[in-house]
Amino acid sequence: AFKGPSAPPASFPTASQLRIGIVHARWNAECIGPLVQGAVGAMKKAGVKEENIVVESVPGSWELPMGVSRLISAGQVQASSNVSDLMGASSLLEGSLDSPSTSSSASSKPFDALIGIGVLIKGSTMHFEYISECACQGLMRVGLDANVPVILGILTCLTEEQALQRSGIGEGAHNHGEDWGTAAVEMAEKSNR
Numbered sequence: 401a402f403k404g405p406s407a408p409p410a411s412f413p414t415a416s417q418l419r420i421g422i423v424h425a426r427w428n429a430e431c432i433g434p435l436v437q438g439a440v441g442a443m444k445k446a447g448v449k450e451e452n453i454v455v456e457s458v459p460g461s462w463e464l465p466m467g468v469s470r471l472i473s474a475g476q477v478q479a480s481s482n483v484s485d486l487m488g489a490s491s492l493l494e495g496s497l498d499s500p501s502t503s504s505s506a507s508s509k510p511f512d513a514l515i516g517i518g519v520l521i522k523g524s525t526m527h528f529e530y531i532s533e534c535a536c537q538g539l540m541r542v543g544l545d546a547n548v549p550v551i552l553g554i555l556t557c558l559t560e561e562q563a564l565q566r567s568g569i570g571e572g573a574h575n576h577g578e579d580w581g582t583a584a585v586e587m588a589e590k591s592n593r
């Protein structure tokens with residue numbers, strides 16, 4: 401059965417001031433959509449304002465480290481120059497992921513945490529192993545180098561069924577995006593002490 405992270409904080413007192421970025425890959429979109437929605441829903445439940453959640457997409461999981469790194473930099477540029485429009489970013493409003501509306505997510509501060517979301521499904525070659533290893537190592541490095549919490553939201557699955565189950569789709573399924581959203585809020589608060 402799903403074990404999951406035990407005992408997250410009971411509340412997130414500073415959640416309403418937090419600014420969180422999500423970068424998601426566009427492969428395996430039938431899982432990506434629910435995972436992003438799960439993360440956004442968990443963050444809003446924790447008290448993060450929707451206008452403080454910025455969502456961007458990249459082609460695939462290989463591009464997640466660069467996408468997250470660029471969004472961190474763009475966030476800092478915005479915070480320093482207070483530019484209202486983040487370069488190419490958009491905030492996720494209700495509705496389909498296919499057409500996230502671009503919005504000027506005005507903010508006076510950089511991101512407090514980010515999540516990289518991707519779904520890798522093993523094919524018939526070693527492609528899966530190389531992308532998985534590099535994308536995970538890359539996200540870890542981007543976070544540590546920038547000293548900004550980057551949550552690992554990459555599903556590395558051997559079958560489509562595993563991916564669907566971890567995206568909350570199907571009997572007894574659990575959406576891991578929810579745990580990533582909660583982890584992002586927890587780590588964002590820790591990085592603001």
Ligand SMILES: O=Nc1c(NC[C@H](O)[C@H](O)[C@H](O)CO)[nH]c(=O)[nH]c1=O
Nearest residue numbers: 425427459460461462518519520521
């Ligand atoms: O191959 N399978 C997958 C994949 N390949 C594309 C790769 O991430 C990258 O976008 C291209 O190689 C171009 O750099 N990307 C995924 O997110 N999931 C997969 O399952």
